[in-house]
Amino acid sequence: MTDSLLTVSGLCKNFGGLAALDDVRMSIRPGTIHGLIGPNGSGKSTFINVVTGVIQPNAGSVSIGGTDVAGRRSNVVNAAGIARTFQNLRLFRAMTVLDNVLIGEHRHLGYGLGSALLMRNGPAERRAKEQAMGLLSDVGLSHRAETIAGSLPYGEQRLLEIARALATKPKLLMLDEPLAGMNPTEMDRVVSILREIVSRGVTILLVEHAVRVVMSVCDHISVLNFGRNIAEGTPREIQGNEDVIVAYLGRRRHAA
Amino acid sequence: MGRLNPLGLAVIIAAIVIPIFLSEYALHLMIMVVIFAILTLSLNLISGYGGLISLGHAGFFLIGSYTSALLSVYQGWPFWLSAPMAILLTATSGLLLGFPALRWSGHFLAVITIAFGSIAQLLSINWVFLTNGIDGVAPILRPYLPGIDLTSNLNYYYFVLICLAFIVYLMIRLVASGFGRALKAIKDDETAAACMGIDVRITKVSAFVISAALAGFAGALYAHYIRFLNPDSFSLDVSIRIFMMMIIGGTGSIAGSILGSFVVYVLPEVLRPLQDYYYLIWGVIVIVVMLFLPGGLISLGSVVRARLAERKDRADQKIVSTEAQP
Numbered sequence: 001m002t003d004s005l006l007t008v009s010g011l012c013k014n015f016g017g018l019a020a021l022d023d024v025r026m027s028i029r030p031g032t033i034h035g036l037i038g039p040n041g042s043g044k045s046t047f048i049n050v051v052t053g054v055i056q057p058n059a060g061s062v063s064i065g066g067t068d069v070a071g072r073r074s075n076v077v078n079a080a081g082i083a084r085t086f087q088n089l090r091l092f093r094a095m096t097v098l099d100n101v102l103i104g105e106h107r108h109l110g111y112g113l114g115s116a117l118l119m120r121n122g123p124a125e126r127r128a129k130e131q132a133m134g135l136l137s138d139v140g141l142s143h144r145a146e147t148i149a150g151s152l153p154y155g156e157q158r159l160l161e162i163a164r165a166l167a168t169k170p171k172l173l174m175l176d177e178p179l180a181g182m183n184p185t186e187m188d189r190v191v192s193i194l195r196e197i198v199s200r201g202v203t204i205l206l207v208e209h210a211v212r213v214v215m216s217v218c219d220h221i222s223v224l225n226f227g228r229n230i231a232e233g234t235p236r237e238i239q240g241n242e243d244v245i246v247a248y249l250g251r252r253r254h255a256a
Numbered sequence: 257m258g259r260l261n262p263l264g265l266a267v268i269i270a271a272i273v274i275p276i277f278l279s280e281y282a283l284h285l286m287i288m289v290v291i292f293a294i295l296t297l298s299l300n301l302i303s304g305y306g307g308l309i310s311l312g313h314a315g316f317f318l319i320g321s322y323t324s325a326l327l328s329v330y331q332g333w334p335f336w337l338s339a340p341m342a343i344l345l346t347a348t349s350g351l352l353l354g355f356p357a358l359r360w361s362g363h364f365l366a367v368i369t370i371a372f373g374s375i376a377q378l379l380s381i382n383w384v385f386l387t388n389g390i391d392g393v394a395p396i397l398r399p400y401l402p403g404i405d406l407t408s409n410l411n412y413y414y415f416v417l418i419c420l421a422f423i424v425y426l427m428i429r430l431v432a433s434g435f436g437r438a439l440k441a442i443k444d445d446e447t448a449a450a451c452m453g454i455d456v457r458i459t460k461v462s463a464f465v466i467s468a469a470l471a472g473f474a475g476a477l478y479a480h481y482i483r484f485l486n487p488d489s490f491s492l493d494v495s496i497r498i499f500m501m502m503i504i505g506g507t508g509s510i511a512g513s514i515l516g517s518f519v520v521y522v523l524p525e526v527l528r529p530l531q532d533y534y535y536l537i538w539g540v541i542v543i544v545v546m547l548f549l550p551g552g553l554i555s556l557g558s559v560v561r562a563r564l565a566e567r568k569d570r571a572d573q574k575i576v577s578t579e580a581q582p
Contacts, residue, residue, distance in 0.1 A: 052451055074450035090448040092441045103441045107453040109434045113462070116433030117426060168453050
């Protein structure tokens with residue numbers, strides 16, 4: 001347990017009478033792609049929302065690199081090293097693609113209001129822009145830098161979300177269905193981007209419905225159903241796990 | 257915004273040259289336009305860029321006016337000390353209001369700021385010991401500047417114009433900085449902004465404090481221009497007027513704030529000869545602008561250009577389709 005980057009234990013979230021998360025635990029080792037799967041409504045997005053401070057948990061602990069962030073505000077969680085993307089795309093739609101990434105760099109700009117007013121933020125802004133352009137070219141969007149984010153095609157919006165999250169220089173990147181609505185070519189591109197991200201030392205939590213992709217890229221997988229952990233293991237172990245098969249496909253009618 | 261086009265240059269030259277030939281009354285209007293332009297810019301920072309609605313800016317305007325006026329009249333402070341004090345005090349009141357109030361946004365914030373404006377005005381009426389109540393404060397001296405006689409309204413006009421230019425510069429720097437970008441991001445999507453590491457609360461409160469400080473400065477400029485203050489000049493009506501200037505000029509546009517102040521302040525004066533029909537016509541103009549130019553008057557040029565381009569496109573398509581007919 002000591003060598004895990006993210007340690008979650010006893011995480012609970014109730015919406016009214018519904019337990020969206022019920023005593024969820026998770027441990028993510030650094031340098032891995034950790035898959036989080038489960039049927040619709042099993043609590044995957046809620047898990048990300050609670051961990052990143054968008055929703056407050058009812059109980060539980062969340063620790064990233066030794067810092068406890070359970071119930072803290074989203075910007076504190078981000079500063080502690082967790083970045084995320086959103087399942088239903090939450091780009092700054094009225095801003096340019098480049099500005100979206102620059103928002104990701106905000107915490108690292110290294111200048112305050114005073115130097116902005118005295119026109120002494122030029123070098124810092126230029127450095128930030130260079131880094132942002134680098135990230136955009138990593139995801140293949142550098143030609144779109146000056147486009148308004150809201151007008152990008154769907155697949156490119158997903159890529160921009162990844163670039164924007166990476167700009168915050170996270171230790172752990174939580175991707176909420178980054179492949180949703182993509183065609184096979186785009187999926188391949190995202191998968192290679194994910195591998196590239198991990199090779200640069202960023203750990204990934206991947207929530208995804210495209211099971212084949214999850215099985216092929218993830219080192220380790222957690223499975224949720226009705227807000228509870230039901231399985232944990234390598235892709236091979238998960239594929240053969242009876243509980244997981246039941247959760248996805250239902251119980252065989254004449255099973256003993 | 258930012259770029260200076262020929263039209264903008266022409267406006268600046270006109271703003272410098274034309275007042276020389278204006279009547280005292282028209283000059284008075286121009287001075288008020290400039291003071292209101294500063295107020296509108298200050299509102300635009302939080303509303304236009306940050307998406308926070310304030311209908312209490314008359315409150316900050318009042319605090320700035322009274323602070324500078326009272327220090328000047330009763331303590332004998334020069335403008336150059338009383339005005340910074342006015343800025344400091346409004347900034348502090350912005351902080352005190354902003355910290356609790358900015359947990360809310362939208363309608364709730366609008367109502368809270370209305371309440372703030374009302375409280376400020378009620379205090380100025382009833383705290384007679386400090387403000388002299390409805391009898392008002394007078395005579396407030398014009399700022400003393402060696403070599404330049406600011407008791408001349410023309411000179412005072414240039415003085416406030418320079419102040420406006422300075423504040424426009426500040427706004428441009430602010431909006432183009434990381435701070436301005438963060439503010440726009442918060443307006444777009446607060447949750448996403450927080451998840452990208454932006455401290456939403458601090459950013460909003462900072463914007464609110466800066467906005468209040470600018471409104472306080474406008475207040476000081478007003479007090480030492482008009483030389484007599486009483487609580488009537490700071491009603492909810494004034495807050496709404498500032499809000500209209502921002503909307504009609506162009507939300508989120510620096511040039512729009514200035515244009516909006518000019519139009520909203522001067523147009524009613526121009527329409528005044530219409531007497532009974534004056535409010536009717538003014539109302540219709542406001543509604544038409546809102547319906548057809550959601551980006552405000554400042555967007556008129558680009559909207560017309562887009563329409564023309566659209567029409568030309570359609571005409572071109574027609575030619576192509578008739579050519580393809582045979």
